[in-house]
Amino acid sequence: MGRFPVPPYYTADVVVKRVGEEAVAINSKGEQIAESTDHANVIQAAIDNLPNGGKVLIKSGKYVLKSGLSITDKNIVLEGERFGKYPFEEYGTILIKAFDGDLLTINYTDSDNAGFALRSLVLHGNKGSHTGRGLVISNAKYFTIEDVTVIRCDGECLYIEDSGVHRIVNSRFVESNNHVIHYVNTGDWGWMGIDAGSAGTDKYVAYLENSPGLVINSKFYVGYGGIFSTGTINIVNSWFNDFEWVGIVVAGANSIIIGNIIQNIINSAGAGDAAGIRIQANYVKAIGNDIRGGTSYNMRYGIYEYGGNDYSIIIGNTIRDYKIKAIYKAFANSIIISNQGYKTENHGTATVTGDGSTTSFTVDVEHGLVSDKIAAKVALDRAGSYKAYLVDTDNDGFKETLRIEVTYDTAPADGETCYIYWSAEVVG
Ligand SMILES: [Ca+2]
Numbered sequence: 541m542g543r544f545p546v547p548p549y550y551t552a553d554v555v556v557k558r559v560g561e562e563a564v565a566i567n568s569k570g571e572q573i574a575e576s577t578d579h580a581n582v583i584q585a586a587i588d589n590l591p592n593g594g595k596v597l598i599k600s601g602k603y604v605l606k607s608g609l610s611i612t613d614k615n616i617v618l619e620g621e622r623f624g625k626y627p628f629e630e631y632g633t634i635l636i637k638a639f640d641g642d643l644l645t646i647n648y649t650d651s652d653n654a655g656f657a658l659r660s661l662v663l664h665g666n667k668g669s670h671t672g673r674g675l676v677i678s679n680a681k682y683f684t685i686e687d688v689t690v691i692r693c694d695g696e697c698l699y700i701e702d703s704g705v706h707r708i709v710n711s712r713f714v715e716s717n718n719h720v721i722h723y724v725n726t727g728d729w730g731w732m733g734i735d736a737g738s739a740g741t742d743k744y745v746a747y748l749e750n751s752p753g754l755v756i757n758s759k760f761y762v763g764y765g766g767i768f769s770t771g772t773i774n775i776v777n778s779w780f781n782d783f784e785w786v787g788i789v790v791a792g793a794n795s796i797i798i799g800n801i802i803q804n805i806i807n808s809a810g811a812g813d814a815a816g817i818r819i820q821a822n823y824v825k826a827i828g829n830d831i832r833g834g835t836s837y838n839m840r841y842g843i844y845e846y847g848g849n850d851y852s853i854i855i856g857n858t859i860r861d862y863k864i865k866a867i868y869k870a871f872a873n874s875i876i877i878s879n880q881g882y883k884t885e886n887h888g889t890a891t892v893t894g895d896g897s898t899t900s901f902t903v904d905v906e907h908g909l910v911s912d913k914i915a916a917k918v919a920l921d922r923a924g925s926y927k928a929y930l931v932d933t934d935n936d937g938f939k940e941t942l943r944i945e946v947t948y949d950t951a952p953a954d955g956e957t958c959y960i961y962w963s964a965e966v967v968g
Pocket residue numbers: 932933934935936937938939940
């Protein structure tokens with residue numbers, strides 16, 4: 541194999557490309573630094589030849605890896621060419637795993653001097669044939685993963701431990717026999733526009749241990765659960781679909797779950813606590829989420845409070861298709877108001893019709909609230925007095941009726957309609 545000139549539009553320190561059965565690596569002087577039918581060796585040689593701050597561009601094509609790739613203590617960019625169709629497109633850079641072990645490992649001795657970027661790559665794990673994880677990162681900070689796909693891994697597609705500040709943007713992590721994404725002791729991260737799904741049996745799409753971060757405009761689907769987080773997490777405007785037990789488990793205090801769509805909680809095992817959102821930490825806020833259990837599925841609760849925690853704020857959620865109750869309140873000091881599917885406030889208008897002589901009337905209204913520990917207000921549209929109290933008219937132990945006894949100062953005229961305005965609110 542001869543030398544290949546590097547055209548000036550290759551803005552990289554080393555370019556790797558497929559030529560026949562081989563992969564070749566060419567440096568910025570146009571010198572070929574590696575060539576082999578063992579494509580992993582060529583890509584690894586390209587990485588190893590790079591100075592800090594350098595970039596490897598792996599040209600579009602399929603590269604079959606017979607061993608794992610690693611980046612150790614190097615601040616570099618590893619970049620492919622944008623992939624087209626998912627998953628077996630002809631126009632992108634695809635690294636296909638043909639060995640047992642982790643596909644790409646990145647780690648640093650000193651996380652304060654860490655930092656790298658991965659862009660426009662497909663890491664293909666081949667989970668039916670080979671064990672191991674996809675992308676494994678340790679002790680790193682200040683990194684960016686953009687337009688990267690990691691698919692079909694036997695272990696986690698993305699595993700990050702003991703790491704810090706980073707962003708993952710417009711990337712996909714799909715199909716694992718384990719959790720699809722797994723973080724351990726990794727904080728200050730953000731995912732924006734990621735797509736992750738198809739976890740292994742009883743596994744989560746994202747399992748986050750002591751790893752606080754932010755999720756925005758992302759998509760999670762198919763698994764035992766969507767996200768499980770023991771660290772403080774903010775999940776904003778994201779979409780969760782098709783889970784066996786739960787959409788989101790919030791086990792980190794002060795987390796905020798806002799504006800998400802959570803749907804299709806299957807619960808084929810019939811778990812008594814299957815829910816859209818499960819809150820098991822203090823000071824969690826669940827605001828403006830749309831939770832739909834799925835009409836043919838078996839979600840028990842929309843939002844479920846669990847354990848010895850407290851002080852949730854649950855406001856303005858829309859909850860549908862639950863089997864037992866929209867919200868299971870277990871905490872003494874939660875604030876739960878203005879949720880669709882879980883009425884804590886209600887109001888209405890009742891009427892009585894005069895006959896010219898009667899001054900006292902009794903009307904029953906159904907308050908429609910989730911509790912019968914309520915306070916009510918009443919206003920009459922003409923002078924008079926009233927008393928209002930709760931009654932269990934059907935003797936089922938729940939006082940569903942607000943009874944209002946009215947005595948007007950003067951008898952309404954025969955045929956006169958008098959209006960009684962009421963409102964009621966749960967207080968316990
Ligand atoms: Ca009743």
